Amino acid sequence: VSTPTTFPRGLRGAGLAAGIKASGAPDLGLVVADAPAPAAALFTTNQLLGAHVPVCREHLAATGGQVRALVVNSGNANCSTGAAGLAANREVCAVLAAQLGAAPEEVLFLSTGVIGAPLPTERVTAALPALLDAARRDGLDDFAHAILTTDTRTKVTGGEHVVGVAKGSGMIHPDLATMFGFLFTDAALPGDARGLLARVNARSFQRTTVDGDTSPNDTVLLWGTGAADVEVAADLERAAVHLAREIARDGEGASRLVTVRVEGAPDEEAAARVARVIATSPLTKTAVAGRDPNWGRILAAAGRAGVAFDAEAARVWVGPATVYEAGTPRLEAEDAAHAHLEVEDEVLLGIDLAAGDGSADCWTCDLTAEYVRINADYRT
Amino acid sequence: VSTPTTFPRGLRGAGLAAGIKASGAPDLGLVVADAPAPAAALFTTNQLLGAHVPVCREHLAATGGQVRALVVNSGNANCSTGAAGLAANREVCAVLAAQLGAAPEEVLFLSTGVIGAPLPTERVTAALPALLDAARRDGLDDFAHAILTTDTRTKVTGGEHVVGVAKGSGMIHPDLATMFGFLFTDAALPGDARGLLARVNARSFQRTTVDGDTSPNDTVLLWGTGAADVEVAADLERAAVHLAREIARDGEGASRLVTVRVEGAPDEEAAARVARVIATSPLTKTAVAGRDPNWGRILAAAGRAGVAFDAEAARVWVGPATVYEAGTPRLEAEDAAHAHLEVEDEVLLGIDLAAGDGSADCWTCDLTAEYVRINADYRT
Numbered sequence: 001v002s003t004p005t006t007f008p009r010g011l012r013g014a015g016l017a018a019g020i021k022a023s024g025a026p027d028l029g030l031v032v033a034d035a036p037a038p039a040a041a042l043f044t045t046n047q048l049l050g051a052h053v054p055v056c057r058e059h060l061a062a063t064g065g066q067v068r069a070l071v072v073n074s075g076n077a078n079c080s081t082g083a084a085g086l087a088a089n090r091e092v093c094a095v096l097a098a099q100l101g102a103a104p105e106e107v108l109f110l111s112t113g114v115i116g117a118p119l120p121t122e123r124v125t126a127a128l129p130a131l132l133d134a135a136r137r138d139g140l141d142d143f144a145h146a147i148l149t150t151d152t153r154t155k156v157t158g159g160e161h162v163v164g165v166a167k168g169s170g171m172i173h174p175d176l177a178t179m180f181g182f183l184f185t186d187a188a189l190p191g192d193a194r195g196l197l198a199r200v201n202a203r204s205f206q207r208t209t210v211d212g213d214t215s216p217n218d219t220v221l222l223w224g225t226g227a228a229d230v231e232v233a234a235d236l237e238r239a240a241v242h243l244a245r246e247i248a249r250d251g252e253g254a255s256r257l258v259t260v261r262v263e264g265a266p267d268e269e270a271a272a273r274v275a276r277v278i279a280t281s282p283l284t285k286t287a288v289a290g291r292d293p294n295w296g297r298i299l300a301a302a303g304r305a306g307v308a309f310d311a312e313a314a315r316v317w318v319g320p321a322t323v324y325e326a327g328t329p330r331l332e333a334e335d336a337a338h339a340h341l342e343v344e345d346e347v348l349l350g351i352d353l354a355a356g357d358g359s360a361d362c363w364t365c366d367l368t369a370e371y372v373r374i375n376a377d378y379r380t
Numbered sequence: 381v382s383t384p385t386t387f388p389r390g391l392r393g394a395g396l397a398a399g400i401k402a403s404g405a406p407d408l409g410l411v412v413a414d415a416p417a418p419a420a421a422l423f424t425t426n427q428l429l430g431a432h433v434p435v436c437r438e439h440l441a442a443t444g445g446q447v448r449a450l451v452v453n454s455g456n457a458n459c460s461t462g463a464a465g466l467a468a469n470r471e472v473c474a475v476l477a478a479q480l481g482a483a484p485e486e487v488l489f490l491s492t493g494v495i496g497a498p499l500p501t502e503r504v505t506a507a508l509p510a511l512l513d514a515a516r517r518d519g520l521d522d523f524a525h526a527i528l529t530t531d532t533r534t535k536v537t538g539g540e541h542v543v544g545v546a547k548g549s550g551m552i553h554p555d556l557a558t559m560f561g562f563l564f565t566d567a568a569l570p571g572d573a574r575g576l577l578a579r580v581n582a583r584s585f586q587r588t589t590v591d592g593d594t595s596p597n598d599t600v601l602l603w604g605t606g607a608a609d610v611e612v613a614a615d616l617e618r619a620a621v622h623l624a625r626e627i628a629r630d631g632e633g634a635s636r637l638v639t640v641r642v643e644g645a646p647d648e649e650a651a652a653r654v655a656r657v658i659a660t661s662p663l664t665k666t667a668v669a670g671r672d673p674n675w676g677r678i679l680a681a682a683g684r685a686g687v688a689f690d691a692e693a694a695r696v697w698v699g700p701a702t703v704y705e706a707g708t709p710r711l712e713a714e715d716a717a718h719a720h721l722e723v724e725d726e727v728l729l730g731i732d733l734a735a736g737d738g739s740a741d742c743w744t745c746d747l748t749a750e751y752v753r754i755n756a757d758y759r760t
Contacts, residue, residue: 047683048691080676082692082707115676116709211662214684282591282662282747283755290756296460296495303427304594311428312462327462329496367662368756369749375663376670376748 004158006137008186010034010225014134015146018127020120021075028124029072029146030131031184036066036106039223040193042201050217051078051085052110059093059105065193067223068106069096072147072180078111078119079216088121095125099132112167112180112217113149140165147180152250157242161186161230164239168247169210181205181220181243183236188226196233197222204240207272207362209279210251245363252374254365256288257346263359264352270307271360277305278349285367288347293337295324302351309353317350384538386517388566390414390605394514395526398507400500401455408504409452409526410511411564416446416486419603420573422581430597431458431465432490439473439485445573447603448486449476452527452560458491458499459596468501475505479512492547492560492597493529520545527560532630537622541566541610544619548627549590561585561600561623563616568606576613577602584620587652587742589659590631625743632754634745636668637726643739644732650687651740657685658729665747668727673717675704682731689733697730
């Protein structure tokens with residue numbers, strides 16, 4: 001996995017500052033295809049939905065998943081904005097479609113940022129001609145910058161045929177929404193593109209958590225131009241996993257990327273469930289912040305995940321050191337485990353449930369006082 | 381609800397320092413009945429179990445729920461201690477039973493404190509004669525002190541016929557386990573004492589969360605001597621609710637007791653589920669720490685609880701102020717909501733889902749940088 005600088009063949013993109021963010025930072029991104037190309041999307045399961053979620057669903061249904069252009073703004077989630085928010089989303093799609101000579105339904109317009117503020121629609125539509133004019137194969141970095149909110153860095157990965165771009169540093173940011181994951185490819189998508197995306201997502205974005213909160217705007221999009229005759233399923237999963245890890249690494253206030261590995265579960269799904277509970281536990285996450293190889297918290301979090309196992313038979317390790325087995329702690333391993341947490345930027349917490357052959361990784365970050373400061377002080 | 385100073389008729393208690401805690405603070409408590417009396421208990425659902433959980437279950441099954449004495453130590457959870465931990469629990473029961481002329485199965489011995497350290501059994505058994513000798517009707521405060529771990533204060537409530545005592549300030553403490561709730565009464569328990577306790581628990585301890593972590597030692601016990609001919613079901617629920625709120629108020633690092641009130645849910649169970657998700661959300665809890673009437677986080681947390689509702693029809697309030705309705709924020713109410721969070725020690729976050737008649741309260745505390753410090757710095 002490297003960091004590509006261009007979009008796959010058939011796609012061009014750009015990003016610029018449209019004046020949505022008060023800071024003047026880039027806040028509007030575009031990816032446009034030479035011709036409509038197949039796409040599939042997954043949206044948040046939250047009952048509260050950003051305006052883009054129902055409109056994107058309508059558009060994808062109307063075109064059978066053929067997408068000509070993707071517009072993304074940051075700085076405003078267009079969420080809890082009522083009927084005006086839906087109309088604003090549709091207006092942006094229609095204006096860009098007219099410029100492209102496309103149908104409005106061939107445009108998807110996604111939003112991320114503050115909840116409850118009206119979208120400054122005119123600023124968006126006014127910027128569209130310049131954005132379209134700027135779109136280039138190597139506009140990837142500009143696009144990646146334009147979609148960030150409280151992220152501290154862009155998240156881009158892939159290669160010649162698969163390019164992944166993401167944003168997100170909390171499932172919900174302080175009044176901000178959200179995680180976006182974009183997978184662009186010049187391969188042709190299979191008939192069941194959504195099924196492929198669902199499989200990829202289940203092992204990547206679905207396994208990342210910063211704070212356990214699911215935003216109203218979360219969206220993952222797969223889009224393939226078919227310009228190249230290549231097989232990219234494995235590349236897509238690799239790219240998505242990389243982005244999912246980057247989101248956890250860039251979690252609010254994070255000082256450590258944490259991989260939670262569960263082995264010996266009844267099956268992969270059970271392993272992922274246990275890993276997710278451990279990765280969401282505030283006590284596990286504060287222990288990592290304190291560089292504390294706290295096997296008791298890992299074991300106790302695993303124990304409340306709803307998966308049956310015998311705690312006496314389980315084994316817990318932190319980095320290279322087994323800190324619990326045969327029902328009791330291995331005190332002699334604590335120094336090595338502590339050193340792992342102290343020294344490494346990426347740390348590993350593992351547990352073998354001794355209850356089957358299923359295994360899964362999840363990714364999270366440590367929970368620091370800085371996370372609380374970011375989220376407590378945001379509006380006051 | 382007042383603070384009683386004596387146990388109900390038929391019960392006596394005491395507490396002292398047995399040397400389990402390095403600090404020299406009280407760490408061993410006793411409640412003894414004049415004769416075996418009916419009791420019912422609920423235990424943690426965690427797969428990891430403190431040694432007392434299986435032994436208490438055995439003893440209650442063996443006696444049909446007749447209990448003569450309850451011993452509780454703090455400072456050591458006797459958890460992840462293997463076969464030696466089970467043997468230690470049984471030994472303490474047997475030694476006290478011999479002094480009482482009772483069967484070992486008529487004694488329950490509960491532990492809370494550090495996970496993974498061997499119980500200093502001899503210190504416990506050595507202290508039992510003095511403890512038994514000290515047991516008095518007015519030993520309630522001594523007992524309440526002896527069971528604390530990181531709690532900052534005792535938790536006692538009730539009146540003449542019902543006395544409740546609890547401990548806990550996190551579902552799991554830093555390496556410490558746990559929440560205990562004791563309900564003592566001189567009323568006679570009904571045949572289905574466990575059913576009564578389950579109903580009381582569902583509306584009290586079950587609705588409190590500090591950090592969403594469930595400990596391996598959580599125990600709620602109801603014990604009735606039958607010395608008085610009174611009806612106490614309502615008093616039991618009142619006492620349990622009071623204690624549940626006290627646990628949240630004394631949550632690690634807490635500066636606010638938070639009541640989360642959900643109305644308009646399909647039924648009470650759905651309301652409680654939504655309330656629990658809001659009360660567990662780190663973003664809701666950090667917002668309270670920042671005195672931020674953040675309706676977006678409340679609404680988004682409600683939206684991921686798995687209960688269907690129309691976010692456009694929902695209403696959110698903070699204290700006296702409706703901050704969201706008809707799909708959009710009420711900005712003019714933010715000052716009043718902010719003032720409520722700023723001024724009150726007990727704050728209210730409410731949401732009406734407009735999806736039925738079910739309502740429920742849950743209790744939690746704010747998530748402060750102090751919580752992270754307590755849990756990150758505990759062992760390092």
